Amino acid sequence: MTSASPTRAPGPFSRFEWLVAGRYLRARRRDAFISVISALTMIGIALGVATLIVVMSVMNGFRDELLGKILGLNGHFTGFPIEEVFHDYEAVRDRLEGVDGVIAATAFVEGQALVTSQYASSGVNIRGMSIGDIEKLPLLYSSVLYGGWDDWDNLEGVAIGSRLAGQLGLGIGDPITIVTPNGPQTPFGSTPQIRSYPVNAIFDVGMVEFDSLFVYMPIRAAQVYFRLYEDRLRDGVAQPDLMASDEEIDAAYERVYTATAVEVFVADPDATARMQLPLEQATGRPMVFTDWKQRNQTFFSALQVERVVMFTILSMIVLVAAFNIISSLVMLVKDKSSDIAVLRTMGATRSSIMRIFCITGTAIGFIGTIAGFVLGVVLALNAEAIRAWVSNTLGIALFPPEVFLLSSLPSRVDPVEVSVVLVMALALSFLATLYPAWRAAQYDPVEALRYE
Known part of the structure; x- marks a missing residue:
């Protein structure tokens, strides 16, 4: 009966790959600059995810509140007599x-x-x-x-x-x-x-x-x-x-x-x-009936278009942060070229090297996404309290009711939309790791160690 390879454990990633990726995530004195870039990338992803969750939740609450108020006083159908x-x-x-x-x-x-x-x-x-x-x-x-x-x-x-x-x-x-x-x-x-x-x-x-x-x-x-x-x-x-x-x-x-x-x-x-x-x-x-969708078609269509546009625009924040993952991994791969060469000479395969850097980049995106999720949900659930505190502290009217029609700032967290945001952020983070990881896997150990 043979034992499992020391560098390979059952599952998609080996313990060895997790260990190396974890060491690359931890800051060292000579890697301080790369670590700072990685930290800023995490913060960028967190802010992008949090912003998306807060904005979409406020827009959900705004639509629901308006719909509830409008339909609470005006019927779903209005019937007018003819002749x-x-x-x-x-x-x-x-x-x-x-x-x-x-x-x-x-x-x-x-x-x-x-x-x-x-x-x-x-x-x-x-x-x-x-x-x-x-x-x-x-x-x-x-x-x-x-x-x-x-x-x-x-x-x-x-x-x-x-x-x-x-x-x-x-x-x-x-x-x-x-x-x-x-x-x-x-x-x-x-x-x-x-x-x-x-x-x-x-x-x-x-x-x-x-x-x-x-x-x-x-x-x-x-x-x-x-x-x-x-x-x-x-x-x-x-x-x-x-x-x-x-x-x-x-x-x-x-x-x-x-x-x-x-x-x-x-x-x-x-x-x-x-x-x-x-x-x-x-x-x-004889009567003519008009429903609430016909009466408010332009208004709610504008709200729907605004939701789509805001989601698209704010998704760019997460996309830019994902590009930062590429830049930080490229610098990490360049800095660790000799380490990659040593690992290759010790028997690590190209796919193993690729998985190491995929784990490293995806971990940056995962940590940023989770932090953004927590921050976004907390802010969304307390949107009105935060608005009131900022208004009282700065002495200015945020979201004045004369403009936004409602006397308070509503917010409703939609689990489906939050899940879409999280999946999108994680997917972009993973996709951003593929090119730097592939480049790392192509390193020739002989060329990398020639001048060491």
């Missing part, structure tokens, strides 16, 4: 909620207006909703900072965002004046509609667009304000004559209110193509 007056909105809403896969449906009145206080004015989007429909929007219902939704449907008050309240200098109970040009018709034309309402609630959903632009009203108050109603003669009642009293006229007519649109929330937001036909069939009236 006919939308007076049966409550029945349509109830039928839509009966569709398989639908979580909730809401009806609303919407219009643009100018709001003013004694301090300032601002253009806003008015949305009228009943308390039952508001409760179907947990993001809005639970985001009230001051005031509340008590007796919402029976009050003629409004709920405004925290940023709009700060801009107008308003608090709970303060009057807010709403102005729209589409008021009552007179012989001289249309007059502005101007009404004041008390502020019943101030909310903060964490998204600048909603907190500074939206004003919510009870749906009946919004229908009256925007004149979304018509007075119809009751069935079986004769037309009142010109001498009829106001009581007789009121008894002869009924007021029928209309809505602007309905919104539908589905269990699977990505299954919009499959859900559209059942929704259209369930309405029982």
